[in-house]
Amino acid sequence: xxxxxxxxxxxxxxxxxxxxxxxxxxxxxxxxxxxxxxxxxxxxxxxxxxxxxxxxxxxxxxxxxxxxxxxxxxxxxxxxxxxxxxxxxxxxxxxxxxxxxxxxxxxxxxxxxxxxxxxxxxxxxxxxxxxxxxxxxxxxxxxxxxxxxxxxxxxxxxxxxxxxxxxxxxxxxxxxxxxxxxxxxxxxxxxxxxxxxxxxxxxxxxxxxxxxxxxxxxxxxxxxxxxxxxxxxxxxxxxxxxxxxxxxxxxxxxxxxxxxxxxxxxxxxxxxxxxxxxxxxxxxxxxxxxxxxxxxxxxxxxxxxxxxxxxxxxxxxxxxxxxxxxxxxxxxxxxxxxxxxxxxxxxxxxxxxxxxxxxxxxxxxxxxxxxxxxxxxxxxxxxxxxxxxxxxxxxxxxxxxx
Numbered sequence: 373x374x375x376x377x378x379x380x381x382x383x384x385x386x387x388x389x390x391x392x393x394x395x396x397x398x399x400x401x402x403x404x405x406x407x408x409x410x411x412x413x414x415x416x417x418x419x420x421x422x423x424x425x426x427x428x429x430x431x432x433x434x435x436x437x438x439x440x441x442x443x444x445x446x447x448x449x450x451x452x453x454x455x456x457x458x459x460x461x462x463x464x465x466x467x468x469x470x471x472x473x474x475x476x477x478x479x480x481x482x483x484x485x486x487x488x489x490x491x492x493x494x495x496x497x498x499x500x501x502x503x504x505x506x507x508x509x510x511x512x513x514x515x516x517x518x519x520x521x522x523x524x525x526x527x528x529x530x531x532x533x534x535x536x537x538x539x540x541x542x543x544x545x546x547x548x549x550x551x552x553x554x555x556x557x558x559x560x561x562x563x564x565x566x567x568x569x570x571x572x573x574x575x576x577x578x579x580x581x582x583x584x585x586x587x588x589x590x591x592x593x594x595x596x597x598x599x600x601x602x603x604x605x606x607x608x609x610x611x612x613x614x615x616x617x618x619x620x621x622x623x624x625x626x627x628x629x630x631x632x633x634x635x636x637x638x639x640x641x642x643x644x645x646x647x648x649x650x651x652x653x654x655x656x657x658x659x660x661x662x663x664x665x666x667x668x669x670x671x672x673x674x675x676x677x678x679x680x681x682x683x684x685x686x687x688x689x690x691x692x693x694x695x696x697x698x699x700x701x702x703x704x705x706x707x708x709x710x711x712x713x714x715x716x717x718x719x720x721x722x723x724x725x726x727x728x729x730x731x732x733x734x735x736x737x738x739x740x741x742x743x744x745x746x747x748x749x750x751x752x753x754x755x756x757x758x759x760x761x762x763x764x765x766x767x768x769x770x771x772x773x774x
Contacts, residue, residue, distance in 0.1 A: 378461065379458070382456055382461050385456050385463075389456060396453045398452065398454060400419055401473055404419065404442050404446045404448055405425075405445070415442065419448075419465065427457075427464035428465040430470060434467060439478055441481075448471065449470070452469075453466050478578050478579065478582060482578075485612060486612055486615070489612065499594065502618075503601070503619060504599075506633055509566045510566065510570060511563060512524055513540045513553060513560065514539075518573060519624075523628065528628045528632040532635040532638075538563065538565075545573075545579075545580045550586035550588050557571065561596045561597045568599050569598050572627060574624065576605060589612075590616045593613055593617055600619075601620075601621050602619070603620075603624040606623060725758040731755070732754070734751075734753065735752040735763065747766055752764065752765055
């Protein structure tokens with residue numbers, strides 16, 4: 373045998389392993405470590421136990437069918453084939469399927485998704501909406517041929533036949549079920565007359581009910597614009613749709629009883645309400661009559677003059693105060709007028725004449741004489757006194773103090 377290259381040796385080992393029937397289909401149990409989900413969708417990890425480590429890969433075409441999310445430290449069983457990754461010269465497990473060891477795959481997926489959505493708050497009681505008392509129409513999302521829709525229709529007709537039921541037929545199990553249920557929820561939630569939705573199906577195994585545990589369905593229920601009643605399986609069956617719904621019904625029949633009111637019960641309650649309303653009105657009228665009777669007997673109506681007496685007295689007091697104030701104001705005005713009149717009298721030239729003074733002026737010009745310098749000897753002046761005027765002839769002028 374000649375000298376072999378590394379590639380030759382690796383290729384030979386690979387061919388030898390792939391021809392081995394035992395290694396072409398194996399089930400390997402181990403603990404997951406170094407788990408990584410690549411952006412391409414491929415999952416790379418290692419399986420280990422107390423004595424060895426085995427590299428493994430789940431390509432996207434296989435990984436997309438995982439119901440749960442593998443985590444480091446998880447015990448799993450991986451089925452597939454052993455071969456050699458030639459570039460690194462290492463043998464590894466090419467997985468076809470991975471299942472949890474000791475717990476069902478769906479049970480683990482259920483627990484993981486429930487924990488995730490709980491942390492997001494999708495199941496909180498504060499998100500729950502109240503149901504309408506008398507819906508205009510009820511939307512039903514279920515199989516058109518199953519027992520669930522028959523039960524809902526039977527109960528709804530018995531309770532209130534006049535309420536329309538709008539069915540969105542969907543698959544309730546199988547690969548297409550989750551997508552159809554999600555689309556139907558969004559469709560009926562936008563219907564202008566529907567006020568409440570029923571989403572459900574009859575009983576079955578966890579695999580048969582799994583569509584109602586799919587994340588898309590659970591989120592569609594939580595995001596619905598209308599309140600949702602979940603009615604999946606029997607009373608002992610709990611799906612994630614039940615936690616997200618506003619109300620959980622144990623069976624589809626119970627969902628119909630919750631969504632559709634009993635017409636006879638409504639009529640009875642309406643009649644009771646009418647009776648209570650009449651009683652309330654009668655009681656109110658009686659109280660008002662009694663109050664009116666008390667008012668009629670009160671002094672306001674029997675002796676109204678007593679009510680007016682204080683006001684009349686107050687009015688008289690106000691009138692007296694007004695008269696006194698007006699008199700004071702009149703006296704003050706008279707006093708002020710007298711003072712002004714006296715001042716004006718002092719300034720009035722006629723008043724000066726009455727006290728014996730005369731007003732001198734040039735006879736020809738009428739110019740007032742204030743100084744001897746304005747007068748010449750042999751000139752004529754006019755002297756105005758209280759009751760007439762005098763013509764004066766100047767004979768002599770004396771200057772200085774007299």
